[in-house]
Amino acid sequence: MEMTKADQIRALAADGLEVAEIARRLDIRYQQAYNVLKGRNRSASIPDVVVPVPIALKPMKPRLPVETLIAGGGTLASRWLLSADGDLVLDMPVPKAVGVYSFVKDEFAIYVGVATVGISKRLYTYGKPGVSQRTNIRLNGFIKKALGQSGSIDIYVATPPDMEWNGLPVHGAAGVELGLINKYMLPWNMRSAG
Known part of the structure; x- marks a missing residue:
């Protein structure tokens, strides 16, 4: 089964990740992740991009x-x-x-x-x-x-x-x-x- 980029953003947010970390892991702009989480990514003419799961995540930086x-x-x-x-x-x-x-x-x-x-x-x-x-x-x-x-x-x-x-x-x-x-x-x- 495939998840949309928006579904991946929401799933990472549900795991407790901050918007900046979600953007880094998915290799997307901060604003894209922010807009999805704030419900502003919906557009009738532009569907979500479909990406296969599991996705390759960038390695996390240390704290x-x-x-x-x-x-x-x-x-x-x-x-x-x-x-x-x-x-x-x-x-x-x-x-x-x-x-x-x-x-x-x-x-x-x-x-x-x-x-x-x-x-x-x-x-x-x-x-x-x-x-x-x-x-x-x-x-x-x-x-x-x-x-x-x-x-x-x-x-x-x-x-x-x-x-x-x-x-x-x-x-x-x-x-x-x-x-x-x-x-x-x-x-x-x-x-x-x-």
Whole structure:
């Protein structure tokens, strides 16, 4: 029996996989998986693509344990909390320096980002996202939902130095962020699926 791509997406979601991981495993765009799960993939003129089962899945990336962040120079800087008004706040001030930051839940990183304007300013935008800041709005919702369910979300930061390669500038924090996204499964990073 054959399953449609949409059936495969729904089956992986029922197994508890995040949209980004489903997209990565099925080698499809994030938006396609998202639309199927939100019920927006139906079109009278475009039928689902039929694919034979079982499908060959891409090997999963490993999770990023907090020990790896610490071994690489990351330090615990703060934790996300919900204020009495339901706003996101930090339990301690974070560095103003440029760097890379990680959100950690249950001893594994779930998101990695780079702060080219400074870590403090970047994290502020998650707590108070502007109306056009889609990533900040998305992460604000993820963080609030996770905090509402239980536990805490720790924030680890690192400030790798900039360097040169063959006389060209290399941004240390951006390189670390991209390297982590490419190597590890980070469910809140959309680019981690590709």
